[in-house]
Amino acid sequence: xxxxxxxxxxxxxxxxxxxxxxxxxxxxxxxxxxxxxxxxxxxxxxxxxxxxxxxxxxxxxxxxxxxxxxxxxxxxxxxxxxxxxxxxxxxxxxxxxxxxxxxxxxxxxxxxxxxxxxxxxxxxxxxxxxxxxxxxxxxxxxxxxxxxxxxxxxxxxxxxxxxxxxxxxxxxxxxxxxxxxxxxxxxxxxxxxxxxxxxxxxxxxxxxxxxxxxxxxxxxxxxxxxxxxxxxxxxxxxxxxxxxxxxxxxxxxxxxxxxxxxxxxxxxxxxxxxxxxxxxxxxxxxxxxxxxxxxxxxxxxxxxxxxxxxxxxxxxxxxxxxxxxxxxxxxxxxxxxxxxxxxxxxxxxxxxxxxxxxxxxxxxxxxxxxxxxxxxxxxxxxxxxxxxxxxxxxxxxxxxxxxxxxxxxxxxxxxxxxxxxxxxxxxxxxxxxxxxxxxxxxxxxxxxxxxxxxxxxxxxxxxxxxxxxxxxxxxxxxxx
Amino acid sequence: xxxxxxxxxxxxxxxxxxxxxxxxxxxxxxxxxxxxxxxxxxxxxxxxxxxxxxxxxxxxxxxxxxxxxxxxxxxxxxxxxxxxxxxxxxxxxxxxxxxxxxxxxxxxxxxxxxxxxxxxxxxxxxxxxxxxxxxxxxxxxxxxxxxxxxxxxxxxxxxxxxxxxxxxxxxxxxxxxxxxxxxxxxxxxxxxxxxxxxxxxxxxxxxxxxxxxxxxxxxxxxxxxxxxxxxxxxxxxxxxxxxxxxxxxxxxxxxxxxxxxxxxxxxxxxxxxxxxx
Numbered sequence: 001x002x003x004x005x006x007x008x009x010x011x012x013x014x015x016x017x018x019x020x021x022x023x024x025x026x027x028x029x030x031x032x033x034x035x036x037x038x039x040x041x042x043x044x045x046x047x048x049x050x051x052x053x054x055x056x057x058x059x060x061x062x063x064x065x066x067x068x069x070x071x072x073x074x075x076x077x078x079x080x081x082x083x084x085x086x087x088x089x090x091x092x093x094x095x096x097x098x099x100x101x102x103x104x105x106x107x108x109x110x111x112x113x114x115x116x117x118x119x120x121x122x123x124x125x126x127x128x129x130x131x132x133x134x135x136x137x138x139x140x141x142x143x144x145x146x147x148x149x150x151x152x153x154x155x156x157x158x159x160x161x162x163x164x165x166x167x168x169x170x171x172x173x174x175x176x177x178x179x180x181x182x183x184x185x186x187x188x189x190x191x192x193x194x195x196x197x198x199x200x201x202x203x204x205x206x207x208x209x210x211x212x213x214x215x216x217x218x219x220x221x222x223x224x225x226x227x228x229x230x231x232x233x234x235x236x237x238x239x240x241x242x243x244x245x246x247x248x249x250x251x252x253x254x255x256x257x258x259x260x261x262x263x264x265x266x267x268x269x270x271x272x273x274x275x276x277x278x279x280x281x282x283x284x285x286x287x288x289x290x291x292x293x294x295x296x297x298x299x300x301x302x303x304x305x306x307x308x309x310x311x312x313x314x315x316x317x318x319x320x321x322x323x324x325x326x327x328x329x330x331x332x333x334x335x336x337x338x339x340x341x342x343x344x345x346x347x348x349x350x351x352x353x354x355x356x357x358x359x360x361x362x363x364x365x366x367x368x369x370x371x372x373x374x375x376x377x378x379x380x381x382x383x384x385x386x387x388x389x390x391x392x393x394x395x396x397x398x399x400x401x402x403x404x405x406x407x408x409x410x411x412x413x414x415x416x417x418x419x420x421x422x423x424x425x426x427x428x429x430x431x432x433x434x435x436x437x438x439x440x441x442x443x444x445x446x447x448x449x450x451x452x453x454x455x456x457x458x459x460x461x462x463x464x465x466x467x468x469x470x471x472x473x474x475x476x477x478x479x480x
Numbered sequence: 481x482x483x484x485x486x487x488x489x490x491x492x493x494x495x496x497x498x499x500x501x502x503x504x505x506x507x508x509x510x511x512x513x514x515x516x517x518x519x520x521x522x523x524x525x526x527x528x529x530x531x532x533x534x535x536x537x538x539x540x541x542x543x544x545x546x547x548x549x550x551x552x553x554x555x556x557x558x559x560x561x562x563x564x565x566x567x568x569x570x571x572x573x574x575x576x577x578x579x580x581x582x583x584x585x586x587x588x589x590x591x592x593x594x595x596x597x598x599x600x601x602x603x604x605x606x607x608x609x610x611x612x613x614x615x616x617x618x619x620x621x622x623x624x625x626x627x628x629x630x631x632x633x634x635x636x637x638x639x640x641x642x643x644x645x646x647x648x649x650x651x652x653x654x655x656x657x658x659x660x661x662x663x664x665x666x667x668x669x670x671x672x673x674x675x676x677x678x679x680x681x682x683x684x685x686x687x688x689x690x691x692x693x694x695x696x697x698x699x700x701x702x703x704x705x706x707x708x709x710x711x712x713x714x715x716x717x718x719x720x721x722x723x724x725x726x727x728x729x730x731x732x733x734x735x736x737x738x739x740x741x742x743x744x745x746x747x748x749x750x751x752x753x754x755x756x757x
Contacts, residue, residue, distance in 0.1 A: 039516040042687030045507055111710065112569025112683060141738070143607035148600035155599075167607055199713040226569060230513035230687025232715035239714065253568060256652040257692060281568075281597070 012037070017073040022066070027059045030076065043261030044234045047268045055083055087264055088291035093248060093273035095126075098219045101189040102134070104180065106216070108209055108244050109224035110236060111197030114252035116145055118224050118278055119194040120152035121286040126190055127158055134188040136179040137162035138172045138212060141196035141205075149194055156283055159186075172196065176212045193218065206243040213244050221246040222275065225262060227254045233262035237270050248275035251289070255279045333430055335391040335423060339383045342376055381409040382419055394420055394427075502527060505538070512718035512755050515688050518545070518725060535756075542752045545721055547730040551746055553583075554676045554704070559636050561644045561673050565662060565701060566681035567693055568650030571709040573601060575681050575735060576647035577608035578743035579707075582733075584612065587642025592632030593618035594625040594665060595649040605647055612740060615639070625649060625661065626668040633672040644673075653696035666701050679732065681707045684717035694723045705732035708746070712736050716755050 012033040019026060031052050038048045058079045066072045097103045105122065107115045116139065123133040135153050137160055139145035146166035153160035161179040164170030176193055183191045195212060198205035213221065223237065223246035240246055251263050254277045263274055274289040326337065383391060385408030390396055397405075397420055406413040502523050509519035522541050531537040553562070564576045573595065580589045591609050593616055595601035602618045609616035617632035619625075629646050636644040648665060651658035669675050680703045682690050697703050708720045711734050720731050731746040 036516055039510060040688055042513075042689070045510050110685065110713070112571060114569055142604070144600040144604040147603050148598070151599035199710070226683075226685070228567070228683075228687060228689045228693075229685050230690075230715065230719060231511045232513070232685050232713070233687075235714045236685070253652065255654075256567065257654045257689065261687070 013073060013077050016076065017071075019073070022063065022072045022076070024060065024063065027056065027063065027076070031056050031059075034080065038261060038264070041261035042228075042230045042233070042265075044231055044265035044269070046234070047265045050268065051083065051087065051264070055080055058083070084264075085292050087268045089267055089273040092288060092290050093275050094288070095220055095275070097189075102180070102183045102191045103189065103220070104191045104193065104216055104218040106193045106195065106213060106218035106221045106244075107224055107250075108195055108221060108240060108246060109197060110199060110226070111142070113197065113224045113226045114278060115139070115197060115224045116148050116194050117152070117281075118250055118252060118276075118286075119149065119192050120156055120158070121278060121283055122276070123153070123158040123190075123192050124156040124283050125286055127156065131190045132188045133158055133190040133192055134179065134183045134186070135160040136176060136191060136193040137164070137166065138175045138179070139194050139196040140164055140166040140170045140172050140175070141168060143167050145194070145196070152283070159188075172208055173211045173215050176216045180216050191216075206239070209244040220248065222248050222250050223272070224250045224252060225266070227251050227260040227262065228256060229262045233265045234269050237266045237272075241270050241272075246272060248273050250274070250276045250278065252278040255285065333427055335383050335386065335394060336388070338423065339380065339391065342380050342383070378409075378411060378415070379419060382406075382411055382416055385409040394424055501534075508756075509718070512716040513687055513690075513722075514718040514755075515691070515722050518722050538756060539752060542721065542755060543748060545725040546748050546752075547724040547728050549728065549730045551705070551730050551732050553732065555642075556674070556676055559633075559641060559644060559673050560676045561633065561636075561646070561669055562677040562679060563646045563648060563666060563669070563675055563701065564679050564681060564707070565648050565697055565703070566650060567652050568598075570650070570681040570683040570686075571735060572650060572681045573604050573608070573647050574738075575679075575707050575709060575733075575743070576645045577605065577612065577614075578735065578740055579645050579679075579733070580609075580614045580643070581612045581740050582743050583643045584614065588639055589614050589643045589645065590632055590636040590639070590641045591616045592629055592644060592646040594628045594632070594646050596620070596623050596625050596628060597649040601647075601649070608740070626665045629665045630668045630672070633669050637672065653693050653700075659696065659700045662697075663700055677704045677732075678702060679705050679707050680729070681709055682717075682720060682723070684708055684711045684720070685713060685715040686719050688719065688722075690719035691722055691726060694727050694729055698727060698729060703729055705730055707731075707733045707735060707743075709735035711754070712742075717751075718755055720751075721755065 012030055016026065016030055035048050035052045038051065059076050062075060066075055095105065107119055109115050119135055123135050126133050135149055135158055137146040137149045144167065146162050146164065150160045150162055161182055163178060164175055172195065179191060179193065193216065195209055196205060198209065221244060223240050249266060249272055251260060251274055254260060266272065267274060277287050277289050279285045279287060382405060385405045390401060402413055402416045406416050506519050506523050509522060510516055525541045526537045529537040529541060531540065564572050566572050576591060580591050583589055591605055591614050593602040593605040596619060606616045606618065617628065617635050619628040625648065632644060632646060646669065648662060651662065653659065666675055678701050680694060680697050682693065694703065706720060706723060706729055708717050708731050711717050723729055724731065733743055734746055736742045736744060
């Protein structure tokens with residue numbers, strides 16, 4: 001999601017770390033880098049300026065206090081990190097339940113932001129927690145938005161209040177009002193109202209949203225926004241804030257490669273928290289928003305907290321405990337652990353999503369995105385063709401061993417090499433992270449191509465002359 | 481937008497661009513979603529160009545970054561097949577219906593509801609079809625979109641239609657399996673008739689990610705043109721200029737509102753005027 005941005009950050013701080021003593025000029029150039037990275041990520045210009053000014057002030061303030069020989073780059077990095085978390089909201093905000101049910105949640109946003117899908121995801125999420133949500137089809141504008149919600153409601157087993165067919169007919173305010181009465185009579189403890197998409201500048205539709213709000217007095221109004229939105233994010237959010245108003249944000253389509261800078265812009269300017277993120281087309285692709293985790297994603301630190309949580313869900317308690325212990329003890333994450341995870345996660349859905357939480361994931365972006373499930377089978381075959389010793393210590397893998405593994409798994413030697421390379425990069429990143437430093441050595445250029453304009457050359461990372469005795473590996477290296 | 485008009489009137493008075501003016505101008509271009517790099521190179525070129533007024537210079541520099549390719553729809557003597565593609569929520573279904581409406585006067589039109597994924601997308605297109613009196617070919621929900629596309633071409637041939645517009649499911653360009661599905665839909669149509677146009681629908685509010693969308697879609701299905709939607713909002717749609725500049729894909733149509741007739745051929749002069757108004 002914020003991959004390209006995190007790649008830029010990793011690179012910037014990698015450069016910084018290579019210097020011993022930092023000068024004010026170093027700070028300036030870092031600020032410049034951060035500024036252009038943020039702009040490329042669609043953070044609004046005014047927010048970029050505010051953000052970089054604050055970092056500059058703080059960085060300059062601490063610069064004289066930094067001891068020679070201490071990790072100066074790290075101190076600057078900490079400033080950036082904490083500033084990011086501050087903007088994204090220091091604490092995760094959740095839906096506030098009403099004292100007297102039903103809790104009424106109203107969705108608002110531009111056309112195509114993903115409100116209807118989100119309504120269903122929200123309903124499913126709260127239903128699974130033992131609530132009894134009612135979905136309300138109050139988007140009477142878009143042809144068949146009502147039908148769409150009905151179909152989704154049926155899929156997730158949540159009743160949909162839809163007295164009007166929509167398609168331009170019917171009174172949305174009336175529907176909303178009746179829905180609340182209906183919810184009371186059927187003892188639903190939660191009502192989720194889908195409304196028509198509207199442009200920030202469209203007064204008529206904004207007035208309708210306001211009328212619905214005044215009628216049903218929602219406990220939470222959620223502003224749904226597409227992560228791919230550009231610089232108009234602030235103008236749009238302002239129009240909604242001044243129009244219908246909102247309590248929190250939901251960021252959708254975060255499974256794309258958009259960098260989602262709008263999230264920073266809106267939270268900074270409008271001061272509303274991001275509450276949820278939507279990360280895929282399936283109803284279950286929905287998450288609570290964690291500011292600290294998102295900040296570390298932006299900075300290329302990966303999201304180990306979420307990964308550990310997911311792992312806990314997927315692995316059996318025994319393996320899970322073992323893995324946690326390993327993390328804590330500082331042991332290497334080995335291919336054996338990897339294999340166990342592969343097996344456990346095979347039925348957890350998207351492997352790519354899990355991989356992207358690993359530190360340094362930004363540099364493996366392309367591979368992660370193109371991860372198809374048969375890849376898991378192939379990867380498993382390769383790992384299973386290794387001896388236990390090889391799995392525990394990939395350093396022993398010489399050309400002969402790799403050729404044998406390739407034969408055993410029915411894959412090409414180059415595939416074995418690719419897996420080993422990727423794995424050792426991830427392993428290294430984890431090690432660095434545990435020691436408190438950034439994965440500075442991550443080949444930033446590998447993933448950066450995705451986010452860059454086509455005219456910019458992706459930096460070539462592996463230019464080292466090959467010393468490998470392995471013909472396939474050498475050929476791959478020479479191809480560069 | 482107001483800032484920019486004020487700013488232009490200011491430079492009209494001075495008739496020269498100094499450093500603070502240029503910086504402010506760059507800021508405005510960035511705010512229009514052109515992207516920082518493109519904005520800065522446009523400023524550089526504007527500075528060097530000798531014209532009567534800075535506004536004129538800026539105008540002609542912006543125009544020079546647009547594609548030189550034709551903005552007309554390439555037609556066939558018999559059936560012209562057009563695919564409508566894009567990421568989720570940009571307005572593909574509405575655009576497909578608007579296109580059908582737009583070309584309705586030139587002969588029979590068939591709409592294909594090949595978005596079999598999103599709940600009720602088929603019904604949405606059918607509703608549009610009924611309203612404008614255009615036949616909609618559809619399959620069952622979750623059926624194979626390629627087979628719907630194939631049926632629709634057959635049907636279009638059968639009734640000697642002039643145009644076929646194939647609405648496809650929204651897909652994020654980084655989902656390689658979904659992009660392969662799109663390639664398959666195209667291949668299947670081309671078994672019967674060449675796909676003359678692949679129109680990528682881009683939401684005018686899209687930020688820098690739009691470039692990536694255009695690049696990947698172009699690689700997969702050889703996009704021939706852009707439909708820029710939701711230009712009636714607060715966004716100025718500068719990302720389209722970046723797409724034209726970097727990828728040389730022309731914008732062919734713009735969507736300007738919610739009504740079925742709110743589709744117009746792209747007009748470079750008006751677009752550039754809108755960017756700097």
